[in-house]
Amino acid sequence: MKTYVLNEAGSAEQLQLVQLEKPTPNANEVLVKVKALSINPVDIKTRIGKSLYSQLREEGPVILGWDISGTVEAVGSEVKNFRVGDDVFGMINFPGNGKAYAEYVTAPEAHLTKKPKSVPHEEAAGATLAALTAYQVLKRHVKPNDHVLIHSAAGGVGHFAVQIAKILGANVTAITSGKNTAFVKSLGADTIVDYTIQPFEDVIKDQDFALETLSGENLKRTIKVIKKGGGIVTLPSGGIDDEVTKLANEKGINVAFEMVESNGNDMQQIAEWLENGKLKTHIFEVYPFDRLIDAHKQIETGKTRGKVVVAI
Numbered sequence: 682m683k684t685y686v687l688n689e690a691g692s693a694e695q696l697q698l699v700q701l702e703k704p705t706p707n708a709n710e711v712l713v714k715v716k717a718l719s720i721n722p723v724d725i726k727t728r729i730g731k732s733l734y735s736q737l738r739e740e741g742p743v744i745l746g747w748d749i750s751g752t753v754e755a756v757g758s759e760v761k762n763f764r765v766g767d768d769v770f771g772m773i774n775f776p777g778n779g780k781a782y783a784e785y786v787t788a789p790e791a792h793l794t795k796k797p798k799s800v801p802h803e804e805a806a807g808a809t810l811a812a813l814t815a816y817q818v819l820k821r822h823v824k825p826n827d828h829v830l831i832h833s834a835a836g837g838v839g840h841f842a843v844q845i846a847k848i849l850g851a852n853v854t855a856i857t858s859g860k861n862t863a864f865v866k867s868l869g870a871d872t873i874v875d876y877t878i879q880p881f882e883d884v885i886k887d888q889d890f891a892l893e894t895l896s897g898e899n900l901k902r903t904i905k906v907i908k909k910g911g912g913i914v915t916l917p918s919g920g921i922d923d924e925v926t927k928l929a930n931e932k933g934i935n936v937a938f939e940m941v942e943s944n945g946n947d948m949q950q951i952a953e954w955l956e957n958g959k960l961k962t963h964i965f966e967v968y969p970f971d972r973l974i975d976a977h978k979q980i981e982t983g984k985t986r987g988k989v990v991v992a993i
């Protein structure tokens with residue numbers, strides 16, 4: 682099967698298309714013929730030698746990728762919920778070794794769910810790591826009528842977070858740049874702040890919760906707009922330093938880093954929302970498999986609206 686192997690940590694050109702043997706599923710795994718996969722900032726961070734790179738390197742040739750949609754081609758002896766021919770999607774083995782940049786991938790059945798027939802593989806593949814992140818964080822921290830702030834609201838995580846916060850009954854304030862305000866409005870945001878016109882802390886206050894995507898100064902400024910007793914989840918790792926802790930303690934709010942985890946039950950909720958139209962994947966661009974390197978370069982710009990998907 683065709684697979685992208687990362688020769689060594691570095692530029693996107695280090696991703697090389699090679700032929701490898703198809704993997705064999707373990708007892709609790711399925712073998713999926715991949716129809717579409719999506720790319721995330723963690724793919725870039727790992728490619729350049731950060732994030733999960735050392736962990737993957739220890740386990741042999743580095744094959745990136747976690748987000749797939751495809752068709753079950755074989756099932757392990759203990760698999761209960763899937764049969765050959767089922768269309769499935771999910772985020773495989775995260776944070777671990779997903780090996781999804783390939784024509785075939787094995788996945789624990791517990792990480793997948795069935796793809797609704799009405800949802801194309803490209804949209805399903807996009808609604809995996811980014812959608813799971815938004816859902817797992819927001820379901821832990823948001824109650825109906827909460828005032829919720831979403832940073833990078835047009836991005837992969839952000840565009841799902843705006844929609845899911847609305848599904849959960851929150852009042853949503855979204856931060857984005859001017860070119861994306863109409864898009865973010867279409868996702869259901871109640872209030873939109875264009876960060877290129879004014880500092881968000883000049884116009885936002887008393888939020889119950891914020892989903893923070895940039896860390897550094899952005900995280901410190903976000904603390905100012907959260908009310909006492911409220912919280913922030915910051916998504917980039919390593920952003921909570923002594924100064925952040927001090928500011929949060931002074932304000933009486935909780936700041937935490939949380940990491941998305943593979944979970945087929947959470948995928949099932951996302952599948953239901955995709956099927957009934959409450960949740961929609963916005964696709965920035967679909968690249969063919971032989972242009973996966975260009976898909977990496979697009980995510981690396983940090984300016985993608987919605988999701989970048991690769992079709993096989």
Ligand SMILES: NC(=O)c1ccc[n+]([C@@H]2O[C@H](COP(=O)([O-])OP(=O)(O)OC[C@H]3O[C@@H](n4cnc5c(N)ncnc54)[C@H](OP(=O)(O)O)[C@@H]3O)[C@@H](O)[C@H]2O)c1
Binds near residue numbers: 895941986987
């Ligand atoms: N902890 C976890 O489990 C977890 C899970 C998922 C993602 N993450 C992390 O969360 C971050 C966001 O992920 P993502 O997938 O949403 O990324 P993404 O899709 O690449 O985000 C792109 C968006 O970020 C916005 N943006 C870029 N620079 C900005 C700035 N200076 N101020 C405000 N917005 C800015 C852009 O909107 P504009 O063009 O409108 O500015 C763009 O739409 C990444 O660091 C990622 O690694 C962590």
